Amino acid sequence: MGARLASALLPVLCGLLGVLLSNLPITLFGSLVPPPLLGFIPIYFWCLVRPDLMTPAAAFAIGILQDVMAGGSPGIWTLSFVLSYAVIQRQRDAFAGLAGLAAVLGFATATLIVCATAYFTTAALYWHLPPVGPIVGELAITVLFYIPGAFVIGALHRRLVGPLRSDF
Secondary structure, X not given: OHHHHHHHHHHHHHHHHHHHHHOOOOOOOOOOOOOOOOOHHHHHHHHHHOOOOOOHHHHHHHHHHHHHHHOOOOOHHHHHHHHHHHHHHHOHHHHXXXXXXXXXXXXXXXXXXXXXXXXXXXXXXXXXXXXXHHHHHHHHHHHHHHHHHHHHHHHHHHHHHHHHHHHX
């Protein structure tokens, strides 16, 4: 019972840990680019692989933590993550069928939705268009971090969640 509960909570914990890691006060690139949206990688991955474990409520919780940790306007990342989750869920068959470079481009498309939603929501909130550079940098660095992130989450899935699949 404990192992099943832990494996059911693993997707949400991956997202929350990703948010915490991406918002540590440590910079890899000397503040030249914004930190990656590491909390979004598990949302995308688990929404495709196990949508029963990554629910809209989980995406909402990860978005709230991203809003709190990033220190920006409240609700921007929450809205972005939940809206992107809805798009991924509706197009799940198309995204799940991608492999190789196409899978990275699929993630880039989902990340573009997240970043565009955050950008235009911020623009609507403040009544002017913010600079495009930071959000494009965040998009690029998030896509760059997708490959190692998906590798780690895939290994967790195979070792911890996959063996218990028939028990859910």
